[in-house]
Amino acid sequence: MPKFFTTSKANMSFIQKQNLYAEYKSAVEQGLVPGPLSSFSEFISIPNFDVMVDMKCLSCHFALKVNFAIYAEYMKLENSPFPLDTCPQCGKLHFVPLDVYNKLMI
Numbered sequence: 001m002p003k004f005f006t007t008s009k010a011n012m013s014f015i016q017k018q019n020l021y022a023e024y025k026s027a028v029e030q031g032l033v034p035g036p037l038s039s040f041s042e043f044i045s046i047p048n049f050d051v052m053v054d055m056k057c058l059s060c061h062f063a064l065k066v067n068f069a070i071y072a073e074y075m076k077l078e079n080s081p082f083p084l085d086t087c088p089q090c091g092k093l094h095f096v097p098l099d100v101y102n103k104l105m106i
């Protein structure tokens with residue numbers, strides 16, 4: 001389990017799972033997540049699949065709950081202690097877990 005931030009469990013609908021799989025598939029195709037591509041049934045049984053993390057932007061303070069599964073792959077790949085993403089609101093690479101945000105904003 002991650003050390004630098006907290007995560008929570010989500011109850012996802014089938015549609016949400018399908019959307020998430022589509023997102024994962026496109027991340028693999030773009031080379032953002034290491035392949036080979038898992039099937040849908042493999043994907044929904046991976047660790048962290050139903051784990052969510054609260055993310056917040058250091059620039060514009062936009063907040064969103066995001067699925068952690070893809071971030072977990074990214075963190076493994078980058079050997080990073082926490083996910084860093086592009087903010088969906090302002091487009092800056094300042095989107096971090098809320099706990100990291102709170103530490104940096106003190």
Ligand SMILES: [Zn+2]
Pocket residue numbers: 057058059060061062087088089090091092094
């Ligand atoms: Zn932002």
